Amino acid sequence: MTRAVGIDLGTTNSEVAIVENGQARVLPGEDGDLILPSCVGFSETGKLLVGREALRQYEAAPERTVKSIKRWMGTDHKTLLGDREYLPHEISAIILRSLKQRAETALAESIAQAVITVPAYFTDAQRQATKTAGEIAGFEVLQIINEPTAAAIAYDLRSEETERVLVYDLGGGTFDVSVVEITGEVTEVLASHGNNRLGGDDFDRRLQLHLKELFRKQHGMDVPDDPVTNARLLRTAEQAKIDLSTHAFTTVREAFLGSKGKTALHLEAEIARTDFENLIHPLLDETLEAIDRALSDATLQPDDLDRIILVGGSTRIPLIQHMIESHLGQAPTDGIQPDLCVALGASLQAGVLVGEAVDAILVDVVPHSLGIAAAMSTPMGIVPGFFSVVVPRNSVIPVSRSEVYSTLFDSQETVEIEVFQGENPIAEENVPLGSFKVEDLPSQPAGSVQVEVHFDFDLNGILTVTATEKGKGQQGSLIVSNTGVHRLSSHEISQARADLEALFEQDEAIESSASDSPIVTLSPELSVLVDRARTLADSLDDEQADELQDLLDQIEAVAEGNSDEDLEVLQSELEDFLYYASREN
C-alpha cells in the first residue's frame, strides 16, 4: 500500500504530515523544523531557495523573493523572480515540491499522493489552482479539503455524544469560520463562511503604515518608498505584532531608514498593544459578523456551541481571543496546536482515502451558492438577470440538484445557461463560471417548453451542469473544472513539472559547485549594511572614507574566502562606524 501525505499549504507557513499506525504526525525538515515558511526566492547566484532560507533574504532582496503567494491563487497575477515570471500556482508548486522532498527524506520512500487543504471559503478557481500546483509538484492530489474541517478532524474528541464546535481559523492571509458537528468519528460541517483576503498580513500592513506615520512625525518627512525599505518595515511590523501577543509594549528600532542631507534617519518607537489593537479592531469586527452568519446558516445560537477551536497563527493575538469570548459567551478551548492541526487533519483524511486504519468520516459542504441567471416573475412583471440558486451554499458535497425552467417567448429556439457562483440576487454580481446553449427547442408558446437544469458537484469541486429539454430531449452541458485561470492540459502540467524538476536539479548543481570553493555568503543584515555604507561613502571626508573602505575590503576578503576574520566582529565594527558617521554628519 502506498502512503499519502496531508499538506497544509498556508499563506505564511506550510506543513506536511503523515499517518502512521493510525497516528498523525507532522514531518520535520532536515533542520528539524516542522514548519516550512511559504516563501520562495533565488539567491544572488540563482540558487532556488524555499522556506526559511528564502525568508531570510526577503528583507535584503525583495525583488528576488516572494511570500504570501496564496493570496493570488486562482488569478493570473505574475511575480517576477530573477529573470522569469511565475504564476501563483507555479510558486505554490515550488513550495509543494519542497514539502514532497521533505516527506520523502523523512520517510525514506517516494510519496506520490496527497490531500491538500484550502480555506473553506476558497472559490472554485482558487481550489483548481491549488490542485494544479499539486500536480505540477508531482503529486496525485487525492482530494482538496477545507482547512477548518481538517482542523476539526485532527481535534480528537473520542466521545459518542454529539458536540457542536465552532472552528475559527485566522491565518496569514485568509479567514474561515466553520460550524461543525462531531459525533464519534463523524465530522459533519453544518456551515462555513469566511473572507479570502483577511489575515495576519493585513495586520502587518496596518502596523507598517503606522510605523511610517511615526517616522514622518519624528522626522518631518516620509520613509523612502523603495522595495527594500518597505520589506524591512514589513518585517519589523510583523516582529512587533508577534511581540505584542505576549507583551503589553514593544520597542521598534530600525536604523538608516532614510537620510536628510547627510544625516541618517532612524526609527525608534514604543508601540503599545492597545495601539496595535486599535489598528486591527475594525478588521476583527468583520470576523464576528462572519461567525454570526455561519451560526445562522447552521440554525444555531451561540449557546448551542459546546466548544470553540482557534486555528491559525493570528489567533495568538489576545484581542481575538477576548473578542470571541465576549461575542459568544464562551472561552476558546486550550490545547489545540494552531499551526499544525490542519496538516494533521489533512493526513488523517489522506489515510482514510488510501485505506489506512483511520476512523474518520468527513461530511463537508459547498461554501458558495451555485446557480444560473434566470428571469423571474415579480410584482413588476417578468424581470431577467436574477440569480436562481440551484445548489444553495452549505449543501453537503457531493451533491446533485435539478431545477426546471421554462421559455420566456413564443417559439423560442434557444436558451443560454449562464452559470454563476455567489450570494448576490443579481446574477451578474456573482462569479461567472461559464455558459452554454441548448438549441433547436420545439416551437411552442412561451412557458410551455420546459428545460431541466441539473447541477452535479463532486468531491473534487468539479461542477457539471446539464440542461435537457423535457419534450424532445435536446441537451447541452458544461463541465466547470477551472475558471479564472487558464486550464492546463495534462501535457502542459507535465511540461511545468519537468521545468520544476529542472529548477530543483539545477539548484543542487549550484549547491555542489558552491561547496567546491569556500565562498561565504553575507547575511542579509550585513548586505544591507554594506549597501548603505557604499551610498554613504561619497559624503564622508577622506580619512573616514579610507577607514570605511578598509572595513569593506576586509569584509569582501572574508566573503571571497581569502581571509578568516570573524564576520560578526566586522559587522559590528561597520555598524558602529555607520552610526557615528551619520551622527557627525
Next chain:
Amino acid sequence: MTSPHDRLGISPDAAPAEVKTAYHAKLREFPAHTHPEEFKAVRAAYDAIRKGETAKDDDFLNVRPLEVTLDPDSLKQLREKALAQIDISLDELIRETF
C-alpha cells in the same frame, strides 16, 4: 420509489436520535469518495426527513417565485433597451440644459 425512511432503514416514526444514528451508519457503509451516488441518496433522505420535522413552519413561510423563466437573450435586449433609454435621456438632458 424508496421513501427516505426506507433508504435509511428506519420506521417512519423513528425519533430524531434514531434517524441520526441510522444516517451515520449509512455514512460508514457508503463513504462519499467511494460511493458518491449512494452517499448522495443517503444524504438526500436525511435532509428530507429533517425537513419533514420542520415542514409545518416551512410551508407557511415558503414564498417561492410562482414562475421562473429563463432567457438571457431577452435579458440582453432589455438591458440594451434600458441603456438606450438612459442614453437618450442623457442626450435630452444635455440638450435641455444648454
